[in-house]
Amino acid sequence: MIVIVDTGGANLASVVHALARLGERAQVSGDPARVRAARRVILPGVGAAPEAAKRLAAGGLDDAVRALTVPVLGICLGMQLFFAESDEGPAKGLGLIPGSIRRMAPAGLAVPHMGWNAVARTGASSALLDGVPDGTHFYFVHSYAAPMGAWVEAACDYGGPVPAVVRRANFHGAQFHPERSGDAGARVLRNFLAL
Amino acid sequence: MLTKRIIACLDVKDGVVVKGVKFRGHEPMGSPEELAARYRAQGVDELVFYDIAASAEGRRVPRDWVARTAAFLDIPFCVAGGIRSVADAEELLNAGADKISVNSPALERPALIEELSRRFGAQCVVVGVDSRRENGEWSVYQYTGLVEKTVAAKRRMLDWIAEVQERGAGEVVLNCMDSDGVGGGYDVAQLSKAREILTIPLVASGGAKTVEHFVRVFKEARVDAALAAGAFHRGELEIGALKRELKSQGLEVRP
Numbered sequence: 001m002i003v004i005v006d007t008g009g010a011n012l013a014s015v016v017h018a019l020a021r022l023g024e025r026a027q028v029s030g031d032p033a034r035v036r037a038a039r040r041v042i043l044p045g046v047g048a049a050p051e052a053a054k055r056l057a058a059g060g061l062d063d064a065v066r067a068l069t070v071p072v073l074g075i076c077l078g079m080q081l082f083f084a085e086s087d088e089g090p091a092k093g094l095g096l097i098p099g100s101i102r103r104m105a106p107a108g109l110a111v112p113h114m115g116w117n118a119v120a121r122t123g124a125s126s127a128l129l130d131g132v133p134d135g136t137h138f139y140f141v142h143s144y145a146a147p148m149g150a151w152v153e154a155a156c157d158y159g160g161p162v163p164a165v166v167r168r169a170n171f172h173g174a175q176f177h178p179e180r181s182g183d184a185g186a187r188v189l190r191n192f193l194a195l
Numbered sequence: 196m197l198t199k200r201i202i203a204c205l206d207v208k209d210g211v212v213v214k215g216v217k218f219r220g221h222e223p224m225g226s227p228e229e230l231a232a233r234y235r236a237q238g239v240d241e242l243v244f245y246d247i248a249a250s251a252e253g254r255r256v257p258r259d260w261v262a263r264t265a266a267f268l269d270i271p272f273c274v275a276g277g278i279r280s281v282a283d284a285e286e287l288l289n290a291g292a293d294k295i296s297v298n299s300p301a302l303e304r305p306a307l308i309e310e311l312s313r314r315f316g317a318q319c320v321v322v323g324v325d326s327r328r329e330n331g332e333w334s335v336y337q338y339t340g341l342v343e344k345t346v347a348a349k350r351r352m353l354d355w356i357a358e359v360q361e362r363g364a365g366e367v368v369l370n371c372m373d374s375d376g377v378g379g380g381y382d383v384a385q386l387s388k389a390r391e392i393l394t395i396p397l398v399a400s401g402g403a404k405t406v407e408h409f410v411r412v413f414k415e416a417r418v419d420a421a422l423a424a425g426a427f428h429r430g431e432l433e434i435g436a437l438k439r440e441l442k443s444q445g446l447e448v449r450p
Contacts, residue, residue: 011288011291012289013265013291014265017265018269047315048314048315051314114365114396114419115197115420116198116240140197141293141318156197157196179269180293
């Protein structure tokens with residue numbers, strides 16, 4: 001079973017629908033037991049970090065997610081929750097990746113970073129981007145961003161490099177929304193399901 | 196680099212996409228599902244669905260309809276119409292909308308913007324502003340979905356957009372009513388003034404008919420996105436061709 005963790009934020013439905021378009025059924029759940037039993041786990045996210053962090057901390061969901069060994073996909077805020085902490089709120093993250101989520105301040109550019117931006121690999125490979133050429137556009141919408149570091153597999157440019165795909169072991173994260181990024185986004189979701 | 200967005204706007208009334216001139220005399224253009232699928236295939240970057248009579252009729256954009264749209268659409272979409280509370284917004288976002296846009300209800304009760312932004316994050320919260328030139332300044336109008344209910348909101352446009360930004364809006368769609376449906380181009384002067392004030396994304400709306408209109412509003416008013424309705428519905432502009440033309444004129448767009 002694919003489990004979409006109920007972080008309370010909106011857009012759970014978008015992810016469910018995107019998987020359905022790929023012929024996959026997913027279950028939205030906030031139950032740690034279901035999360036532990038899943039073969040794939042998605043941590044979605046639109047919303048404010050403190051709300052989502054509170055949901056995760058309640059009932060031991062955070063421990064269940066942290067202990068997962070199956071492939072996990074964090075999307076947008078879900079990806080940011082992989083990190084230690086966030087300025088938004090502030091809020092505590094899962095601490096899977098070191099560093100803090102900071103408010104974006106690109107010189108002369110609008111915040112939120114909203115729209116389709118070109119993504120390119122920063123290293124040799126990225127499993128999520130398998131078959132996706134560098135320069136492909138994905139849909140972003142966020143005001144806070146992850147730090148650059150060894151965990152970054154791909155980035156976009158918005159007044160400087162912004163992490164677009166991150167990975168730490170089995171935890172894969174996309175700052176953009178694959179569920180809303182047309183054909184390219186569908187490819188990323190298929191790549192995740194094929195891991 | 197972030198691309199300039201092309202947004203198709205579907206004004207929905209009684210389940211049909213309509214288009215008026217200067218917010219009056221609405222003509223049917225087709226079903227929302229059919230038009231949405233067509234524009235998605237042409238490469239539109241985003242869609243906006245306005246249930247234009249919702250606010251004026253005291254109801255909200257239907258949840259079922261949002262859910263059906265979310266099921267087939269794989270690009271971002273925003274819904275608007277009669278969203279008056281966090282609970283209203285939550286239902287529509289949970290049904291699959293990416294963003295919600297508020298207009299008249301935010302004028303009735305500006306604190307709504309803060310409540311939505313705090314609960315869902317600024318990036319979900321779009322504020323639509325309908326503005327018309329009057330006595331030498333731009334004034335905000337309310338309940339513009341129904342001709343007989345349209346009234347002046349007694350606010351200056353420039354004051355109002357500064358306030359909505361301060362209150363936590365993530366994006367402003369500025370509908371320049373004098374340009375709407377006329378096909379004479381966007382109101383570049385008005386949008387440029389709005390751009391000077393806003394640090395959040397600004398979407399131009401009203402008056403697009405030719406490629407040149409898009410080029411001007413992106414280059415001169417430096418808006419982040421340009422929205423059009425009638426020009427797309429009537430087939431005057433094909434979105435794929437429009438984007439190719441914008442690219443050839445040096446604008447960054449998603450192919």
